[in-house]
Amino acid sequence: MGVSAKAFQNWRNRVAPNESTADLCRRTGIKRSTLAQQLVRGNVAVATVVRVARAYGQDPVAVLSEFDGFRGLAEGRRAPSxxxxxxxxxxxxxxxxxxxxxxxxxxxxxxxxxxxxxxxxxxxxxxxxxxxxxxxxxxxxxxxxxxxxxxxxxxxxxxxxxxxxxxxxxxxxxxxxxxxxxxxxxxxxxxxxxxxxxxxxxALTDAELVSLARDRLDALAKVLRKREQDDKYDHALLENLG
Incomplete structure (x- = not known):
């Protein structure tokens, strides 16, 4: 889900009131056909909103916060753990x-x-x-x-x-x-x-760092084992099919 096309158009007209759709597409690199399809469907992709915001010097997080579904986004932005x-x-x-x-x-x-x-x-x-x-x-x-x-x-x-x-x-x-x-x-x-x-x-201690490495290797081993099992299954299936 993206944002309402109507809400997007209202915001866009405030940010760039004198620019046409063609101007906007040239500035953002978005294909006119892509934007047109989103507007017709009534749902503009979040990625489109972000690209337009960047192109016009707007903070994408502050812009997204103006749309339903993303209210409070800017206020909820803080440093990651x-x-x-x-x-x-x-x-x-x-x-x-x-x-x-x-x-x-x-x-x-x-x-x-x-x-x-x-x-x-x-x-x-x-x-x-x-x-x-x-x-x-x-x-x-x-x-x-x-x-x-x-x-x-x-x-x-x-x-x-x-x-x-x-x-x-x-x-x-x-x-x-x-x-x-x-x-x-x-x-x-x-x-x-x-x-x-x-x-x-x-900031990790030696023990924490080694434990982290162990956990990542364990996770990688599971992925590799599953991949090997899938390859064996595919090979056996091909052999049975002749």
């Missing part, structure tokens, strides 16, 4: 930091190096990091979406925009965090500090 930040660190970076810290000394402590946000943003790890244990049923009750459908989205590595916002609300974290990990907002737009992940990693 350490767990959220660490959830967005690839396991390769964690392993490299474990080795770097093991070879460092007190005078020359190891400094964690983390891949750019664009290369490491992931939905499922964030959801698991903020989940106190009952987030799926609470999210389902708040949105009317079945828990299995929520799980299916997470397994596919995605989460619908309003689900992402509501998940953050139910988890008691920054309301913009879900939009950051789903790629709707840039990290800085959502209040995520540029070096936040590195600082969160550096």
């Amino acid at each position: 350490a767990a959220e930040l660490i959830s967005q660190v690839p396991y390769q970076c964690i392993l490299e930091y474990v080795l770097a810290r093991a070879g460092a000394d007190q005078e020359h402590p190891a400094v964690p190096k983390v891949a750019g946000y664009a290369d490491s943003i992931a939905v499922r790890p964030w959801f698991d990091a903020v989940d106190p244990g009952d987030l799926r049923p609470k999210l389902s009750a708040a949105t009317g979406i079945a828990p299995q459908n929520i799980s299916a989205q997470l397994t596919a590595g995605r989460l619908a925009t309003r689900l992402a916002v509501e998940a953050a609300r139910q988890a008691g974290v920054s309301l913009t965090s879900g939009l950051v990990v789903t790629g709707v907002l840039q990290p800085e737009e959502g209040g995520w500090p540029p070096t936040g992940r590195e600082e969160a990693l550096a």
Whole structure:
């Protein structure tokens, strides 16, 4: 779900009253046919709103807060927790930091190096990091979406925009965090500090860091085992089919 086309047009006319649809599309890089389809359907994608806001120098979070379904978004923007930040660190970076810290000394402590946000943003790890244990049923009750459908989205590595916002609300974290990990907002737009992940990693004790590496490797092993099982099943099925 996006925002009401009528509400979008009203906002757009306030922001750029003298620009045509063609002008807007040229400025934002949005295809005219794409925007036209959204307006005809009466539902404008959140990504479209964000791109227009950026193109006209508006804060995307403040703009989204003007639309139904996103009220209070700007007021709910705050810094992410350490767990959220660490959830967005690839396991390769964690392993490299474990080795770097093991070879460092007190005078020359190891400094964690983390891949750019664009290369490491992931939905499922964030959801698991903020989940106190009952987030799926609470999210389902708040949105009317079945828990299995929520799980299916997470397994596919995605989460619908309003689900992402509501998940953050139910988890008691920054309301913009879900939009950051789903790629709707840039990290800085959502209040995520540029070096936040590195600082969160550096704050871990040796035991916490090793435990984190172990947990990530365990999760990776499960994925790889399932992939191997699926490959074996597919191979056997092909053989039986001749």
